[in-house]
Amino acid sequence: MRVSHRRAAGVLAAVLLVLPVAGCGVFGDSGPTAEDIAADYLGAFARGDNGAAANLTDSPDSAKKLLSSLRADLAPRKVSAQLGAVETSETTAKADFDVTWDFGNDRRWEYEGRLELRGEDDAWKVHWSTTAVHPELGEQQSIALQNQQPDLAPVLDREGVPVMSPERVVSVLFEPAKAGDAEAVAGSLADAVGGYDRTITQKSILDGASKVPEGQPYQVLALRSTDYERVKPRIYDLPGVRFTASPRLLPDDKLLAPALLPGVRKLVEDELIGKAGWRVITTDVSGAEVSELFSKAAEPAEAARVTLSVKAQNAAQSALAAVKTPSMLVAMQASTGELLAVAQNAPADAQGALALTGRYPPGSTFKIVTAIAGIEAGKTQPTARVGCPSTVTIDGRVVPNHNRFDKGTIPLHSAFAFSCNTTFAKLATELEPSALTDTARRLGLGADFVMRGATTVTGSVPPATDVVERAEDGFGQGRVVASPFGMALVAATVAAGEMPTPKLLAGSSTESDVADPEPVDPQVLTAMRSMMQEVTRRTPALASFPDVRGKTGTAQFGDGRHAHAWYVAFRGDLAFAILLTDAGASTRAVEAATRFLTALR
Numbered sequence: 001m002r003v004s005h006r007r008a009a010g011v012l013a014a015v016l017l018v019l020p021v022a023g024c025g026v027f028g029d030s031g032p033t034a035e036d037i038a039a040d041y042l043g044a045f046a047r048g049d050n051g052a053a054a055n056l057t058d059s060p061d062s063a064k065k066l067l068s069s070l071r072a073d074l075a076p077r078k079v080s081a082q083l084g085a086v087e088t089s090e091t092t093a094k095a096d097f098d099v100t101w102d103f104g105n106d107r108r109w110e111y112e113g114r115l116e117l118r119g120e121d122d123a124w125k126v127h128w129s130t131t132a133v134h135p136e137l138g139e140q141q142s143i144a145l146q147n148q149q150p151d152l153a154p155v156l157d158r159e160g161v162p163v164m165s166p167e168r169v170v171s172v173l174f175e176p177a178k179a180g181d182a183e184a185v186a187g188s189l190a191d192a193v194g195g196y197d198r199t200i201t202q203k204s205i206l207d208g209a210s211k212v213p214e215g216q217p218y219q220v221l222a223l224r225s226t227d228y229e230r231v232k233p234r235i236y237d238l239p240g241v242r243f244t245a246s247p248r249l250l251p252d253d254k255l256l257a258p259a260l261l262p263g264v265r266k267l268v269e270d271e272l273i274g275k276a277g278w279r280v281i282t283t284d285v286s287g288a289e290v291s292e293l294f295s296k297a298a299e300p301a302e303a304a305r306v307t308l309s310v311k312a313q314n315a316a317q318s319a320l321a322a323v324k325t326p327s328m329l330v331a332m333q334a335s336t337g338e339l340l341a342v343a344q345n346a347p348a349d350a351q352g353a354l355a356l357t358g359r360y361p362p363g364s365t366f367k368i369v370t371a372i373a374g375i376e377a378g379k380t381q382p383t384a385r386v387g388c389p390s391t392v393t394i395d396g397r398v399v400p401n402h403n404r405f406d407k408g409t410i411p412l413h414s415a416f417a418f419s420c421n422t423t424f425a426k427l428a429t430e431l432e433p434s435a436l437t438d439t440a441r442r443l444g445l446g447a448d449f450v451m452r453g454a455t456t457v458t459g460s461v462p463p464a465t466d467v468v469e470r471a472e473d474g475f476g477q478g479r480v481v482a483s484p485f486g487m488a489l490v491a492a493t494v495a496a497g498e499m500p501t502p503k504l505l506a507g508s509s510t511e512s513d514v515a516d517p518e519p520v521d522p523q524v525l526t527a528m529r530s531m532m533q534e535v536t537r538r539t540p541a542l543a544s545f546p547d548v549r550g551k552t553g554t555a556q557f558g559d560g561r562h563a564h565a566w567y568v569a570f571r572g573d574l575a576f577a578i579l580l581t582d583a584g585a586s587t588r589a590v591e592a593a594t595r596f597l598t599a600l601r
Helices: 034-047 050-055 060-074 182-193 202-211 225-235 261-272 310-320 363-376 412-418 421-429 435-443 467-474 484-496 522-537 587-600
Strands: 002-004 007-010 078-088 092-104 107-120 123-126 142-148 162-174 218-224 241-251 277-283 289-296 327-333 339-344 385-388 391-394 397-400 408-411 549-557 562-571 574-580
Touching: 034 050, 034 078, 034 092, 034 107, 034 123, 050 060, 060 142, 107 289, 162 182, 162 225, 162 261, 182 202, 182 218, 182 225, 202 218, 218 225, 225 241, 241 261, 310 327, 310 339, 310 574, 310 587, 327 484, 327 587, 363 412, 363 421, 363 435, 363 467, 363 484, 363 522, 363 549, 363 562, 385 412, 385 421, 391 421, 391 467, 397 421, 397 467, 408 412, 412 421, 412 522, 421 467, 435 467, 435 484, 484 522, 484 549, 484 562, 484 574, 522 549, 522 562, 549 587, 562 587, 574 587
Parallel strands: none
Antiparallel strands: 002 078, 007 078, 078 092, 092 107, 107 123, 142 277, 162 218, 162 241, 277 289, 327 339, 327 574, 385 408, 391 397, 549 562, 562 574
């Protein structure tokens, strides 16, 4: 018996196999040796030349059928094979081999095997058996590759409470060309699923189907698996209606932040897929699994985390739920800028993400900015005596206090607490045209952020060269606009001492057009906190929360007979802004604040 050393036998299809120049065997030195035939077989097998490999066996038809089937089913990116030791006797030989299948995407399957060769008619042939492919492949069996997708990772809040979790979703698809009476089917479908989406009607289904490219189905809606099971008896057998299912991230609570979470899901869903696992198995003639040859488990991705607090979000939504006009509340951690709640009531949800992008006159809440700008510019001090007449005329423009109240001459901190429009209009006229603009940006209002997970707009405070416009800006009217997000950022800056960078997704970074903003003088901020606490002392509804520091605001809009209600505040490290549109007096916003703070206890 002769034993040869291991050598390369087969590689990629594009690489030529180098045959030995000499060998020995029982059939003389003129023909290929057993080692040569084994190497040739493995080379043809590796490069996918199934016919050539099969012709080197003693059962070419059976070999070609199985080899071709396996190559088509497994669809490898490449295969390599290496010949090992060859043991030769008078009429038989044994050849060890190593094979590596590369399926792409870092999927490699390696194994060892042994060929049996026999001498027939003065020539060596590979004795055909399924073990010439894999040692554990039985007769009448095949090999299959299975991918295993991991479950989507969930999205958790800051305390680890699930916000969105993977769930099987069924898409309901409509193909009018296969429906027969398309109008009747669309009507039946609308009747069955309209309860899940009231915008779905017979007309909407037909109109939507008419707009998709020919040959493609129209997706009517996607249902949670539990909802699909409820409606399945009414829609499953409708002609022209078919269904597909896939995992998808869905809110654990359908009512939680409906204007915010879809954007978060769109951003992070691809990141939560994880790394697919895969298996190589043997199957019988029916396709059923026989045994596992190789497996690599799926690797789920780590859960994504949002900075939101489910508790704070629910408290905020509850505080706004009964308000009839579009209303919003944004809360953040003052020290970090991490968003804790972005809440809207149903009328606001119907109009989009108003809490983060809406633009409204901030009314008297903007007096925070005007007071800081005036004090820093040396135009006034918290204890300075200032006039708070019922009206003041500036270049022909009459500026009144609310209901034309008159407080005479009082300290600035009291004018702030009483919300004297006349005081702050006059103060604004004494400032430079860009003073309010610059101060607002240092507080976050007018700054632009690119925050992962949501689009944001803080507001706009354009420079005012016109003295009347500057006077109107001074008490939050004029051309000044702000979002609840922007005003929450103002409150957070006052609380923290510097402007925080807002964030929604934990571990993400937010870009800003305000590079290293100059912080407000700490003594000025200390004074402002004291002034905001005086507002609380003069607001009976806040008696249960004496540690809150805030500012109320009523902002007129339209013809002046309607007003938005604002309340901007912080309590410890919690900063928030509330806006109730077209709600009249700011007391309505204060009432919402008390509901919010009470629910947080």
